[in-house]
Amino acid sequence: MxxxxxxxxxxxxxxxxxxxxxxxxxxxxxxxxxxxxxxxxxxxxxxxxxxxxxxxxxxxxxxxxxxxxxxxxxxxxxxxxxxxxxxxxxxxxxxxxxxxxxxxxxxxPGITAASAAAAVLGAPIMHDFAVISLSDLMTPWELISKRIEYAAQGDFVICLYNPKSKNRSGYINIARDIVMKYRDANTPVGIVKNVGRTGQTSVIATLENMLNNEIDMFTVVLIGNSQTYIEKGKMITPRGYRL
Amino acid sequence: MxxxxxxxxxxxxxxxxxxxxxxxxxxxxxxxxxxxxxxxxxxxxxxxxxxxxxxxxxxxxxxxxxxxxxxxxxxxxxxxxxxxxxxxxxxxxxxxxxxxxxxxxxxxPGITAASAAAAVLGAPIMHDFAVISLSDLMTPWELISKRIEYAAQGDFVICLYNPKSKNRSGYINIARDIVMKYRDANTPVGIVKNVGRTGQTSVIATLENMLNNEIDMFTVVLIGNSQTYIEKGKMITPRGYRL
Structure with missing residues (x-):
């Protein structure tokens, strides 16, 4: 054996x-x-x-x-x-x-996509975060959307896996709309495609304009919490140290 | 430079x-x-x-x-x-x-403790999860406890970092009580100490009896969601495949 x-x-x-x-x-x-x-x-x-x-x-x-x-x-x-x-x-x-x-x-174990995407963006997940897959192949959308709702209310940094595929192109839009109920339109959103692989691209957008970017099944989307900011092209969620 | x-x-x-x-x-x-x-x-x-x-x-x-x-x-x-x-x-x-x-x-980036602890326990974070630090050095307890509450309501697998130290031995008890409001007392809980290092230990307990185990600042605690089960000594959160 x-x-x-x-x-x-x-x-x-x-x-x-x-x-x-x-x-x-x-x-x-x-x-x-x-x-x-x-x-x-x-x-x-x-x-x-x-x-x-x-x-x-x-x-x-x-x-x-x-x-x-x-x-x-x-x-x-x-x-x-x-x-x-x-x-x-x-x-x-x-x-x-x-x-x-x-x-x-x-x-x-290995390095998960959220960690690798975060490193590309700066330091967006230095504080509590939730990881949610938008794939409804085996999970009802009602449960997925409920989790987005709670994660948004809890002010978690939100890492979205499998944000879009041919069969479910609209979920990322709904996810963004749910988070917008609880967070400022200017909340930074990091969008990383093909992380660590050939063709890697990354964009730092906002909740307001994130949907203008291409988001596919090889993309990870990281939505900042209420404290996340952008400085010198880096997305940073402070942990609270006094400088 | x-x-x-x-x-x-x-x-x-x-x-x-x-x-x-x-x-x-x-x-x-x-x-x-x-x-x-x-x-x-x-x-x-x-x-x-x-x-x-x-x-x-x-x-x-x-x-x-x-x-x-x-x-x-x-x-x-x-x-x-x-x-x-x-x-x-x-x-x-x-x-x-x-x-x-x-x-x-x-x-x-590197392999985070939740991934390493999960591998020791089996496959407890195969579905959406929330990572929360119980350290109140820079985060008010009110925000930490609010996040536990939302993560519990959203049926996330919950990964607790920094669950206990000399100055805040009671938080893990309160955290467990919050989750118990929303989840069955028999929900599996994985407790991994010194993961990947000399002196690594792991226990699979339940929400009910988890506090009988030693939990210190070198421990990661993984609380299963409503679907998590234990079989042959492994903690498994199913993703929903039909066997």
Whole structure:
């Protein structure tokens, strides 16, 4: 019986991947994941078998990983960012538990997109924050919008993942309108696309004008709290130190 | 004029530190940070000057970093976890902005404690979550408790940083009582101490009995949402996949 590693590779390929994650891939003989991520890795790990898959079909992917591990392979299942934040860690554990197998699953964390986007923008999440996915594939919009409402009322910095896709282009507009009920129109909003990867772009906008920018499924949107400000092109949420 | 790198080293020393962070320390000739963190690094970076400081005095530390950078040094200012989440990135940018200097500051993200703790516990933050620090050193308790209230109402997984210290041992108890108003007493709670470091311990408790465990300032507490469950010793927040 092999072992399963569920690995967060960080947002940007090898330069963001922890030595612990790298070592786990070296121990594995089979590497499984979404093709765009594995393409960033393949040339650096020779002699491994890579199984690339599409964006969806996560359950099938986990079942394949389990099957291969039961055959004796050490398998690395790779997520972008952190495998434990909207990544593959949960579904992999659920598939293993349901199978009744007692195979060893090790979750290895990575740098999540919010951290990487924040670093590009300056220091927008120096204070309490909420992370919300706008994907309604498995979560009803009523729950998502309720969470935006509470996060806005609580004056959390709000990090939006999966802000837009073909099937749900309007949610980011509604999300912004909800936050506008509680926050000033001039609240800074950071918009980072392809963070850590080729084609990275970032913009600092405001709640008022944020929707003038292109926002797609590879974008992270960080909405400041009531104290967030912009200075010299950096978005900063102060923690309260006296200078 | 030198350059300033504000580096998140991850929770556990070298094994969690990204190659990008490591390279920045190699470029620097001066490394500044809290002594317990620098002790994890010093032997791996020979030929650098290390300036170790206590836990507080963050503003003085940043002023020293700026002064040294203006003298021509490349300075690495190191935080544990992610430098952008309750770390040194914000205060460093604020000190530089206030000085009027146009020195280059690069923020390099790291793996934050919530991600690392989640990996130890299983997959507790696979869905929307809120991160809240219980430290009232610079934030009024009224705002902290308000945020706990909203995060609880929004059914966020809740990650508590700085849950307890000598001066504020009661806040974790109040926080737990607030969440209990909205969530079942059997809601899983993960308690991870010294994550990624020597002496790491983890416990999966419930809201009801969580206070029977030792919780100190080196502990991260993850409170599950209404869907979180425990199976085979793992804490799992399902994202909603059908198995």
């Amino acid at each position: 092999g072992k399963i590693f569920v690995i967060g590779m960080g947002p940007g390929g090898l330069k963001d991947m922890s030595p612990r994650a790298r070592k786990a891939i070296e121990v594995a003989d089979l590497v499984v994941g979404y093709s765009a991520y594995l393409d960033l890795l393949q040339e650096h790990f020779l002699g491994k078998q890579f199984i690339k898959s599409g964006m969806t079909r996560e359950v099938e992917r986990c079942k394949l990983v389990l099957e291969k591990a039961l055959e004796g392979h050490n398998v690395a299942l790779v997520s972008s960012g952190d495998s434990g934040i909207y990544g593959m860690a949960g579904i992999m554990l659920e598939v293993v538990n349901k199978s009744g197998s007692n195979i060893d699953v090790e979750v290895i | 030198g350059k300033i790198f504000v580096i998140g080293m991850g929770p556990g020393g070298l094994k969690d530190m990204s190659p990008r962070a490591r390279k920045a320390i190699e470029v620097a000739d001066l490394v500044v940070g809290y002594s317990a963190y620098l002790d994890l690094l010093q032997e791996h970076f020979l030929g650098k000057q290390f300036i170790k400081s206590g836990m507080t005095r963050e503003v003085e530390r940043c002023k020293l970093v700026l002064e040294k950078a203006l003298e021509g040094h490349n300075v690495a200012l190191v935080s544990s976890g992610d430098s952008g989440i309750y770390g040194m990135a914000g205060i460093m940018l604020e000190v530089v902005n206030k000085s009027g200097s146009n020195i280059d500051v690069e923020v390099i």
